[in-house]
Each structure stands twice: as structure tokens, then as C-alpha cells.
Amino acid sequence: MRVPIYEAVAHYKRNNELPYTEYFCLGFFSKLSLAEKALTxxxxxxxxSDLADDSFSITTHYLNDCAHIGDDVSFEIINNKIYGVWYDYDIDDYYTCSGYxxxxxxxxYAEKAIE
Known part of the structure; x- marks a missing residue:
């Protein structure tokens, strides 16, 4: 069973000449309605408040949705906690690249993914 988690996000380009968009996580939610409420x-x-409506979005993630975990995953959210794993590295003195x-x-499971 794939358990969806909804991430509410705000994003904008500070300057159209810059090669990146800034993203702000507004929270992770177990229900789509809660993510929509967070955006509102x-x-x-x-x-x-100055951002356009299209600067807000909801991204759907799935718990433990990685092939390296294996078949023994429980997919159960315990104590209303989830663990996110991201990477980042500096491209130069001004830019950092990151990913999910x-x-x-x-x-x-998060530590296993890091390994």
C-alpha cells in the first residue's frame, strides 16, 4: 500500500535573470484538504501575500517509495512523524543544489536510504 503525503509549497523567482526558483515548504500533511488549507x-x-496564485502548489509524495527499501516495509505512520531525506551540495560560493x-x-528507513 502506498501512503500519500501532501507537501504544500510556495515558490517564486526573486529575479528573472537568476537560473533558479526559490521553494518554501509550508508543511507536510496526511490529507489533501489540510494541505489546501495551509496554502489558503x-x-x-x-x-x-504578494505572490500570484500559481506560486502555490501541492506535491504528492509517497512514504518509503524507494526500491532499495525492500518488501519488509510497514508503511505505518508512527506517532504522527515522518522522516525526510534530502541531499545538497555547493555548486559555488553562491549556489547550492539540493534534491529529494x-x-x-x-x-x-530514512537511515537505510542515506546508506
Missing amino acids: ESKNLIGF IGLFSTLK
């Missing part, structure tokens, strides 16, 4: 509430906050590896229901 965030649009009224200072710093986000996965969301996991236990620290054990």
Missing part, C-alpha cells in the same frame, strides 16, 4: 492561510501571510530522496515512516 499562507497566501495571507506577509512575504507570501524520499519520505519515510521510521528513522531506520
Whole structure:
């Protein structure tokens, strides 16, 4: 069973000449309606209220959705916690590249993904 997790995100380009877009995670949610509510509430906050409606989105992730974990995954969210694994590295003094590896229901699974 694949367990969906919904990430509410705000994004914008600070300057159209820059080669990147800035992303702000507004939270991870177990229900789509909660992610939608977070977007609606965030649009009224200072710093986000000037952004266009298309600067907000919801990304669907799936717990433990990585082939290296194997068949023994429980997919159960324990104590309402999930563990995110990302990587990043500096391209130069100004830019850092980062990426998403996965969301996991236990620290054990997250550490296994890092290995």
C-alpha cells in the first residue's frame, strides 16, 4: 500500500535573470484538504501575500517509495512523524543544489536510504 503525503509549497523567482526558483515548504500533511488549507492561510501571510496564485502548489509524495527499501516495509505512520531525506551540495560560493530522496515512516528507513 502506498501512503500519500501532501507537501504544500510556495515558490517564486526573486529575479528573472537568476537560473533558479526559490521553494518554501509550508508543511507536510496526511490529507489533501489540510494541505489546501495551509496554502489558503499562507497566501495571507506577509512575504507570501504578494505572490500570484500559481506560486502555490501541492506535491504528492509517497512514504518509503524507494526500491532499495525492500518488501519488509510497514508503511505505518508512527506517532504522527515522518522522516525526510534530502541531499545538497555547493555548486559555488553562491549556489547550492539540493534534491529529494524520499519520505519515510521510521528513522531506520530514512537511515537505510542515506546508506
